[in-house]
Amino acid sequence: MAKQVQFGGEYLLVRTIAESERLEMQYKAWQANIGYLLHPVIKQHDNMRIADVGTGTGIWLCDLADALPNTCQLEGFDISDAMFPSKDALPGNIVFHHQNLLLPFSDEHLGKYDVVNVRVMVVALSSHEWEPAVRNLMTLLKPGGYLQWVDCAAHECVIKGVPVGKEAINAQRAIDLFRKTVTSLGKAPNIALLRGIFQKSGLVSCEEKIYTLENPETRENVNTAVVVGIQHILTAAFKMHKLDEIRSIDQIMDLKEAASQDLRNLSCYYCYDVHVVVGRKV
Ligand SMILES: C[S@@+](CC[C@H](N)C(=O)[O-])C[C@H]1O[C@@H](n2cnc3c(N)ncnc32)[C@H](O)[C@@H]1O
Known part of the structure; x- marks a missing residue:
């Protein structure tokens, strides 16, 4: 049974068990498609201190704990602890903190992280919050540390593989309503600007890699993550009385x-780009 829906400010998603499961499916x-946890330019060592901000279920940190020596310190930050995993299930080198990434971090965290x-x-x-977020996150980095941001242009999602002469009308309708909703609420940033924001904020050696979610083995999970994501976002918008249709x-x-029936019956798939942007603090 899903936990009761909670909201954190203008967060346009629900924080339920179903959303935790969707995030983990999307993550996998x-x-x-990406193939690494840390961008190849980031040099790894045995005593790294790494922060994952907006960590959600902490799944990236848990995978990282498996990949790095247990001498590394791994810390998750989130504005809500609703999706944090239970402490019993965690490796000893992971801790979680409650934190709004747009507000100053406490002194104990400043200048302490390699990534x-x-x-x-x-x-x-x-x-308008992306640039202040980048600048605030930079305060966590040691000199030489990296900011790595992995994100997507979900509202630019398209449908591929529709047979000639057919139309995925309902799958398209779901995307159109999603795009209209996030755009009207100011939550449709131009992800292609992120590397420029890194540079403008003073990060150097900035790089961007773009991964189109084309891997046939992940299409079904991407389809599910998109339709359930749209359901959760429309539900959040509806409950905020911000969805007229x-x-x-x-x-x-x-x-x-x-939408799910269209995807199944027409064997077509939702597809969008994931951007990995990295930059180093001088
Ligand atoms: C879409 S989820 C992504 C979770 C995780 N990073 C992942 O890849 O699965 C966004 C997360 O950011 C958190 N979040 C939203 N606004 C935030 C803020 N201002 N400061 C910190 N965390 C925030 C949410 O609570 C949620 O856990």
């Missing part, structure tokens, strides 16, 4: 089911 699909990682802020931050939660469920 992205990882199968600060951020993943999937696309519907969490408003467009929708009259009830049932209508959102019908839209989700119709």
Whole structure:
């Protein structure tokens, strides 16, 4: 049974068990396309201190704990602890903190991290918050430390593989309503600007890699993560009274089911780009 829906400020997603499961499915699909946890330019060593900000379920940190020696210190930060894993299930070198990434971090964290990682802020931050977020996250880095930001242009999602002569009308309708909703709420940032924001904020050696989610083995999970994500975002917008087209939660469920049927019946898939941007603090 899902926990009760909670909201953190203008966060345009629900924080339920179903959303935790969706995030973990999405994470695995992205990882199968990206292929690494830390960008290859980041030099690894045995005593790294790494922060994951907006950590959600902490899944990236847990994978990192498996990949790095247990002498590394791994710390998750999030504005809400609703999706943090239970302490019993965690390796001893992971801890979690409650923190809004737009507010100053406490002194004990400043200038202490070799890597600060951020993943999937696309519907969490408003467009004007990306630059203040980058500048604030830089305060966590040691000189020479890296900011790594992995995100997507979810609102630019397209449908591929539709057979000639057919139309995925409902799958398209779901994307169109999602795009309209996040755009009207200021949550559709131009992800292509992120590397420029890194440079403008003073990070150097900035690089961007773009991964189109084309891997056939992950298509089904991407489809599920997109339709369930749209359901959760429309539900959050509906509960905030910011969704004029929708009259009830049932209508959102019908839209989700119709989109899923299109994807299944037409063997087509949702596809979007994931951007990995890294930059080093001087
Ligand atoms: C879409 S989830 C991504 C979670 C995780 N990074 C992942 O890749 O699965 C966004 C996360 O950012 C958190 N978040 C949203 N706004 C935040 C803020 N201002 N400061 C810190 N965390 C925030 C949310 O609570 C949520 O856990």
